[in-house]
Amino acid sequence: MSTIVSFKDVQKTYDGEILVVKNLNLDIREGEFLTMLGPSGSGKTTCLMMLAGFETATHGQILLKGREINRIPPEKRNIGMVFQSYALFPHMSVRENLAFPLKVRRVPKSDIEARVKKALAMVTMEKFADRMPGQLSGGQQQRIAVARALVFEPALVLMDEPLGALDKQLREQMQYEIKRIHAQSGLTIVYVTHDQDEAMTMSDRIAVFNNGRIQQLASPSSLYEQPDNAFVGRFIGESNELPGVVQSIEGGLCGVRLESGITVKAAAGTGVTAGSKTSVLMRPEKVLIGGAAEGCDNAFSGRVEDLIYYGDHLRLLCRICGNDDFIVKVPNDGEGKRLQVGDVINVGWRAEACHALQ
Ligand code: ADP
Numbered sequence: 144m145s146t147i148v149s150f151k152d153v154q155k156t157y158d159g160e161i162l163v164v165k166n167l168n169l170d171i172r173e174g175e176f177l178t179m180l181g182p183s184g185s186g187k188t189t190c191l192m193m194l195a196g197f198e199t200a201t202h203g204q205i206l207l208k209g210r211e212i213n214r215i216p217p218e219k220r221n222i223g224m225v226f227q228s229y230a231l232f233p234h235m236s237v238r239e240n241l242a243f244p245l246k247v248r249r250v251p252k253s254d255i256e257a258r259v260k261k262a263l264a265m266v267t268m269e270k271f272a273d274r275m276p277g278q279l280s281g282g283q284q285q286r287i288a289v290a291r292a293l294v295f296e297p298a299l300v301l302m303d304e305p306l307g308a309l310d311k312q313l314r315e316q317m318q319y320e321i322k323r324i325h326a327q328s329g330l331t332i333v334y335v336t337h338d339q340d341e342a343m344t345m346s347d348r349i350a351v352f353n354n355g356r357i358q359q360l361a362s363p364s365s366l367y368e369q370p371d372n373a374f375v376g377r378f379i380g381e382s383n384e385l386p387g388v389v390q391s392i393e394g395g396l397c398g399v400r401l402e403s404g405i406t407v408k409a410a411a412g413t414g415v416t417a418g419s420k421t422s423v424l425m426r427p428e429k430v431l432i433g434g435a436a437e438g439c440d441n442a443f444s445g446r447v448e449d450l451i452y453y454g455d456h457l458r459l460l461c462r463i464c465g466n467d468d469f470i471v472k473v474p475n476d477g478e479g480k481r482l483q484v485g486d487v488i489n490v491g492w493r494a495e496a497c498h499a500l501q
């Protein structure tokens with residue numbers, strides 16, 4: 144697969160002191176849906192703005208299709224953008240809003256109508272060409288904003304929290320729409336969000352940002368199953384966390400002595416060595432109970448401290464490994480159904496199912 148965008152050792156400082164983007168190296172593949180995910184202030188928007196050309200990198204290179212674009216103005220980069228605030232021109236009809244980027248790019252008048260029609264069809268808004276933005280709902284306005292980013296057939300589309308202003312139901316519907324557009328068009332989309340569910344369900348790959356650095360770049364399932372470090376493990380999904388010190392390490396597995404004195408076996412994450420402090424992260428749904436827990440690499444008996452009914456599953460808070468709110472998710476059937484607060488049960492998991500991380 145060919146590379147469409149490369150960030151090479153890119154840095155950005157706004158004040159000449161603090162680097163808000165630190166040595167960013169990232170290759171974006173042609174046709175992929177790549178999401179930059181991270182907490183507020185981690186540098187996602189800054190990266191997108193440098194790629195779009197609205198901010199300049201203070202160090203390093205940004206390449207688009209192999210060509211350095213650091214000094215190329217935004218309108219010459221052939222990149223479409225969608226922001227959280229729809230930013231449609233309020234005094235122009237939908238049709239005029241969509242024609243605008245084409246006029247700026249001097250597309251012949253005879254082609255404009257057809258291109259506008261095609262872009263409206265992509266977001267299933269053909270019937271709204273003559274409306275003014277004020278006559279559209281928030282979701283409809285955002286569809287038009289997406290259509291406007293696609294209308295000039297850019298090489299790349301950047302979206303910065305485009306669904307942040309929409310309510311949950313509309314947001315989920317638009318996630319689906321954007322995925323459909325991506326699949327049908329073959330466009331490369333670089334998407335920014337702080338919402339991990341949105342990132343997990345939409346992306347081919349996710350770059351997890353924190354403090355101006357990519358913590359991990361991987362597919363949604365790899366991020367979830369094999370987090371590189373504790374930040375990623377905590378940020379994506381839910382985890383139990385057991386702090387301790389690495390005692391021994393062999394063949395990718397390590398023994399970790401927890402603060403309670405108990406030793407657990409875990410998959411060793413990046414940079415973990417004997418003697419290092421670590422956090423063992425453990426997904427609640429990978430924990431087994433009852434007969435299934437016996438014979439696991441890590442097997443304990445624990446007391447059920449609390450039990451919460453979720454319909455499709457149950458959540459137990461168990462006292463094990465010196466932790467009295469260790470979460471276990473169990474299916475709402477058979478064994479799970481008979482549990483009660485105060486029960487002492489077998490709890491266990493395989494070494495590979497938990498990760499000792501830095
Ligand atoms: P994110 O999109 O992940 O929330 P940003 O890229 O917006 O992060 O911000 C990264 C850091 O840069 C933050 O500390 C923010 O305050 C700072 N920052 C962003 N834009 C500017 C600006 N125009 N001038 C000065 N500082 C900025």
Ligand code: MG
Nearest residue numbers: 184187188189
């Ligand atoms: Mg932002």
